Amino acid sequence: MFKRRDFLKSLSLSSAAWLSFGSAVLAENRVKERLWTPFSSIRIRGKVAAGGKGISRVAVSDGRSVVLTDANGEYELISSNDREFVFISIPSGYQIKKQANGSAAFFQLINPAQADQQIAFDLISNLESDANHHFLLLSDTQIQDDYEAQQLLNVAIPDVQQTVRDINDPNIFGIGCGDLVFDRLELFKEYNQGIAATGIPFFQVIGNHDMDFGVRSDEGTARTFKGHFGPTYYSWNRGEVHYVVLDDVFYLGVGTKYIGYIPEEQLAWLEQDLALVEKGKTVVVSLHIPTYTGAVQRYPDRDTLGGTVSNREHLYRLLEGYNTHILSGHTHFNDNMIMGHVYEHCHGTVCGAWWSGPICHDGTPSGYAIYEAKGSELKWQYKGTGLSIEEQFRVYPKGYHPDFQDFVSVNCWNYDLTWELSWYENGIKVGSPEKIMAKDPWSMELHTGPELPARRKWVEPQLNDHMFFFQPTNSENLVFEAKDRFGRVYSKKVEG
Numbered sequence: 001m002f003k004r005r006d007f008l009k010s011l012s013l014s015s016a017a018w019l020s021f022g023s024a025v026l027a028e029n030r031v032k033e034r035l036w037t038p039f040s041s042i043r044i045r046g047k048v049a050a051g052g053k054g055i056s057r058v059a060v061s062d063g064r065s066v067v068l069t070d071a072n073g074e075y076e077l078i079s080s081n082d083r084e085f086v087f088i089s090i091p092s093g094y095q096i097k098k099q100a101n102g103s104a105a106f107f108q109l110i111n112p113a114q115a116d117q118q119i120a121f122d123l124i125s126n127l128e129s130d131a132n133h134h135f136l137l138l139s140d141t142q143i144q145d146d147y148e149a150q151q152l153l154n155v156a157i158p159d160v161q162q163t164v165r166d167i168n169d170p171n172i173f174g175i176g177c178g179d180l181v182f183d184r185l186e187l188f189k190e191y192n193q194g195i196a197a198t199g200i201p202f203f204q205v206i207g208n209h210d211m212d213f214g215v216r217s218d219e220g221t222a223r224t225f226k227g228h229f230g231p232t233y234y235s236w237n238r239g240e241v242h243y244v245v246l247d248d249v250f251y252l253g254v255g256t257k258y259i260g261y262i263p264e265e266q267l268a269w270l271e272q273d274l275a276l277v278e279k280g281k282t283v284v285v286s287l288h289i290p291t292y293t294g295a296v297q298r299y300p301d302r303d304t305l306g307g308t309v310s311n312r313e314h315l316y317r318l319l320e321g322y323n324t325h326i327l328s329g330h331t332h333f334n335d336n337m338i339m340g341h342v343y344e345h346c347h348g349t350v351c352g353a354w355w356s357g358p359i360c361h362d363g364t365p366s367g368y369a370i371y372e373a374k375g376s377e378l379k380w381q382y383k384g385t386g387l388s389i390e391e392q393f394r395v396y397p398k399g400y401h402p403d404f405q406d407f408v409s410v411n412c413w414n415y416d417l418t419w420e421l422s423w424y425e426n427g428i429k430v431g432s433p434e435k436i437m438a439k440d441p442w443s444m445e446l447h448t449g450p451e452l453p454a455r456r457k458w459v460e461p462q463l464n465d466h467m468f469f470f471q472p473t474n475s476e477n478l479v480f481e482a483k484d485r486f487g488r489v490y491s492k493k494v495e496g
Contacts, residue, residue, distance in 0.1 A: 037081055042110065044077045044086055046119040050094060059089035059276055063231060066272040081112035084226065086119050090236040092130055094123040096173055102196030104203050107230040131239040133171035136160065137369040139329025140349035141191060142209060144182035148355045149190040156350050157194040159385045163370065164200055172200050177329040177347065178207025178288030185224045204229040207288040208249045208258050218251040233266050235273050240376040242277045246287040248309050260289035260309040270318055279321040282376045290328035290346040291315060293335045298437060298463040307331065316342055325378060333362035333462055336416040348382060348413065356453035362464040363440025364413040379486050382414040392490045395480050401441040407469040408494060410480060411440050415466040418485035425474045433468035
């Protein structure tokens, strides 16, 4: 999607020690073996229990088939030696266990050489109801060297830790929405260090920069990722909300080329998974490449195969009848797209414009999203790293934007069509600004030209759909106000 340098990867396995379920080397070798091992069936039996008591109707899967536990919490799954994991869709009311690396533990390895095996899952009941809960969405931490790893560990993670303390919810969890590292897979060690330091369990999404390239097909690209985090698609439940992670980065087998595409295996699994979810419920789907963004209209001449999901309409059909939210990253800009029954949140990134400064190339602050679920209702805010949660827009004085010098300009990065934006002069509401597709002027200042920004010279400012413009009649005592879809009001005095 963006013009980037080709980076040589040095894939170290030194970070495999973070894995709590076993050796990452073993997991990786098993994947390699399965590329040529003759097919054989495997019968897996087990029990899902808490405190010794079986839990009924828990979904258990090997990524191909989905079965439910019976009244005693027992299940039987006919799997095969080309399957790597057995995993459960953690039911509401039970804790999300953590691996030593801070990521969620909901899966176990299948032994491909054992035709009949027992795999059990022991859960722990929540101390408090999870009907109301929070989660944080961190997209594109994307560290590539020691400097960026230290920025993650010493700047971004402390901000996340403070947010966790401020929310103070025992049922909070996190989602890492892909591009956890930037091709340097040995830096999963530092990424894991940061995630573990948050103190909350994280579910991980694979991104295009988290993959083992140079293999012969897409099926082999997740070896290292799986060695740390387990399956690349799965689901879980909190309160009344059903959560799903998908892998929509499809490797074309040449260099580092990929497209946004969800293979049939995942769609077939999702169809089974959703068949167990009551229609009308809220379903949250996290994937790395957005299914769709406004960039398709903003840049109509660009190839969108690497920036959107080509078979998205089939995903949307599977999600019909649900209150659906799709959470994505990848683009390093913020976009909110409402398409019928689907609300897609494409998030700004933790790394901003690839750790080159304080903002993404659309002007969205480097940061992450905070979501709150109350029953089936979902609320959200974007939190800029180092900024107050009240910072939901940036105002530029008249004359600052080079393309609109007669106007005051505003970047309201988490805007959607339900927001109400206004300006006030001497306490009196004068009007609402005009939304115009434009670039953020600070991004233009920081990112324009072949030598800027110094760390990532290929970064350029991008058009966005959350720039607003107005002409005040009186610049004294000028206030801009934004009310989001949930009735939260943010205001700021306009200087100069």
